[in-house]
Amino acid sequence: MxxxxxxxxxxxxxxxxxxxxxxxxxxxxxxxxxxxxxxxxxxxxxxxxxxxxxxxxxxxxxxxxxxxxxxxxxxxxxxxxxxxxxxxxxxxxxxxxxxxxxxxxxxxxxxxxxxxxxxxxxxxxxxxxxxxxxxxxxxxxxxxxxxxxxxxxxxxxxxxxxxxxxGTAQATKLAVQLTFGINMMGVFEAIRLVDSYQVDEDALMAALSVSVGGSWVVDNWRRVKPWWEHYRAGEDLDILLKDMRAVLREADAEGFPMPVTALSFQLMRHVWPAWAALETAQEGRGGQADESRLA
CATH class of the missing domain: 3.40.50.720 (NAD(P)-binding Rossmann-like Domain)
Known part of the structure; x- marks a missing residue:
């Protein structure tokens, strides 16, 4: 009908x-x-x-x-x-x-x-x-x-x-979003680990996808990566941050700890954008990023 x-x-x-x-x-x-x-x-x-x-x-x-x-x-x-x-x-x-x-x-x-x-x-x-x-x-x-x-x-x-x-569907979606955000941070750290060994990023994603490290983020990395490389205020990355902020508000109101979500939120909001910008700048000069500047 x-x-x-x-x-x-x-x-x-x-x-x-x-x-x-x-x-x-x-x-x-x-x-x-x-x-x-x-x-x-x-x-x-x-x-x-x-x-x-x-x-x-x-x-x-x-x-x-x-x-x-x-x-x-x-x-x-x-x-x-x-x-x-x-x-x-x-x-x-x-x-x-x-x-x-x-x-x-x-x-x-x-x-x-x-x-x-x-x-x-x-x-x-x-x-x-x-x-x-x-x-x-x-x-x-x-x-x-x-x-x-x-x-x-x-x-x-x-x-x-x-x-x-x-409201239950809202809680379920926030659970999806926090898992997504935390997993994204894990993929970023995996890339950093192998970068000094010149492991090709696509090769890493292929290995992760058929191992215990596999996830939606891994399988769709080429869709996710531009959020950071070409950040635009108000678009995908900011929407995810909005949702993770809502998770933390809800957790605070209900009185239960979510330390991994809180850390991932702070990394996503502050550390990784700065690191990505620094990497881009260093690549343009042909040099290596100084990680101590992010401490």
Whole structure:
């Protein structure tokens, strides 16, 4: 059965997800403030609307929110022209990575407006969003999950109902992100270990991939490495840092230690960017990096 879907956020992840709903025959009413993203969305068959509220009003029931952070999520769902202002009952599917506490607060506020909240966090990157191969972690009432399942299947290959308590999917996604970040730091240190022996980086990745050192980071190193080589504020690396910061806030609020995550966060934020910049500068001069400057 096809239906009319509201979709808020047509960025690197949202556009691919919305386009795959169109491919399944659904009418998608999308909102994004960026003229560039709106042009791309129109080319993908998405009908553009002027506000999150209009996206919700044009939807049969379900509205997806795929924006960057908690502040944007609150604005598009609860703002003056947000989803909660639309007349009638709606189901808001929050696919952004927030944190369990924020998601629970959102659920309560949306319920006051007759909106059912579900979190459906995702992993797989823009390439997975475009291909429809995302991993989706969903929390919400079982009957709501079953009602959403055909739509989720249009966007992902691995769909997990991780719990009925809204916010559980946020915790699961943060667990994915902290594992990713910690593993990334391990790969960086592995490269540093063998660098003085002139081991080719591709050869190292090939060996790691068929050993106990194998991981998604290893298998996709050529996708991950540019985050550091060509850092741009607000893009992939900053998003991961945002999520690891949320992990540490949640751990602090709940009173349990996460020392490995904390160390990886600090390395990711301070030490490795400085090391990468120094390496680049030294390579340009034909010299070797002085690691003591990073102490």
């Amino acid at each position: 096809t239906e009319d879907i509201g979709f808020i956020g047509l960025g690197a992840m949202g556009l691919g997800m919305a386009a795959n709903l169109v491919k399944r025959g659904h009418a998608v009413y999308g909102f994004d403030p960026s003229p560039e993203r709106r042009d791309l969305a129109a080319a993908a068959g998405i009908t553009l609307v002027g506000s999150p509220r209009e996206a919700a009003e044009r939807a049969s029931e379900v509205v997806f929110s795929v924006v960057r952070d908690a502040a944007q999520t609150k604005a598009v769902l609860l703002g003056e022209d947000g989803v909660a202002r639309a007349v009638g009952q709606r189901t808001a599917v929050v696919a952004s990575t927030l944190d369990p506490t924020t998601m629970a607060d959102l659920e309560a506020e949306l319920a006051d407006h007759g909106v059912t909240a579900v979190d459906a966090t995702m992993s797989g990157g823009p390439w997975g969003a475009e291909a429809g191969t995302l991993t989706l972690m969903v929390s919400g009432a079982g009957q709501v999950f079953q009602r959403l399942r055909p739509l989720l299947d249009a966007m992902g290959e691995n769909i997990f109902h991780v719990g009925e308590r809204v």
